[in-house]
Amino acid sequence: MHTEQYSIILEEVGIRPTATRLLIYGTIAGLTDTFSLGNLEDLLPSIDKSVIFRTLTLFHEHHLIHGVDDGSGSHKYCLCHNHGHCLNEEAHCHFYCEHCQKTYCLDKDSIPPIRLPEGFVAKKVSYVVKGICSECARKSRKQ
Numbered sequence: 224m225h226t227e228q229y230s231i232i233l234e235e236v237g238i239r240p241t242a243t244r245l246l247i248y249g250t251i252a253g254l255t256d257t258f259s260l261g262n263l264e265d266l267l268p269s270i271d272k273s274v275i276f277r278t279l280t281l282f283h284e285h286h287l288i289h290g291v292d293d294g295s296g297s298h299k300y301c302l303c304h305n306h307g308h309c310l311n312e313e314a315h316c317h318f319y320c321e322h323c324q325k326t327y328c329l330d331k332d333s334i335p336p337i338r339l340p341e342g343f344v345a346k347k348v349s350y351v352v353k354g355i356c357s358e359c360a361r362k363s364r365k366q
Contacts, residue, residue, distance in 0.1 A: 236285040243270060247278045248287070257291050257299040257317065257326040292349045293319040293326040301328050314348060320356035322363075327356065 229248045230240040238244065250266050251258065263275050279300065282288045291299040301317075316329040334350040355363070 232287070236287060238281060238285055238287075243274060244278055244281075246270070247275060248282070251282075251288065251300075251302050254302065256328050257293070257301045259297055259299050261297075289314075291317055291326060291351075293317055293351050294353070295319060295324060295326070297324075299326050304330075314350075316350040316352060318356065319351050319353045320359055321353055322355050322359040325356065326351075 226245050226249065229245050229252065233240040233244060233248065247263065247267065247270070250263065254262075260272070260276055260279060263279070264272055267275065279288065283290060283300065287303055288300040289303055291301055293299060314334045316332040316334055318327040318329055319325075320327070329352070334348050337345070337348065339345060
């Protein structure tokens with residue numbers, strides 16, 4: 224995708240596409256897995272941390288990114304591939320590596336439906352598998 228397409232995506236959800244927002248969204252769109260505020264700070268050293276934080280908050284409020292609770296205590300996000308028009312059925316699972324502490328999107332694995340008892344109302348579902356990622360497992364076998 225290009226800046227023109229990012230601009231359309233932001234405008235469709237009611238966000239004014241400033242140069243900084245387009246740069247941040249473009250950076251996020253280029254990532255394949257989850258990311259944190261710290262990751263974006265490293266990738267965008269010319270942008271102030273508070274600007275990145277406010278932009279992430281805005282993108283999250285407009286459902287362009289989703290919050291990921293991987294149990295690590297670090298708040299992470301992943302890109303909404305439907306540009307803010309996701310359905311609950313499209314939510315996917317994540318994998319948290321206990322060694323390198325990276326969280327991977329398992330886009331092809333949807334969160335299974337859960338039947339709640341009568342009267343219960345689900346607000347958010349998080350499905351995280353914890354273990355060792357393939358890269359860390361490969362490194363430990365070599366040692």
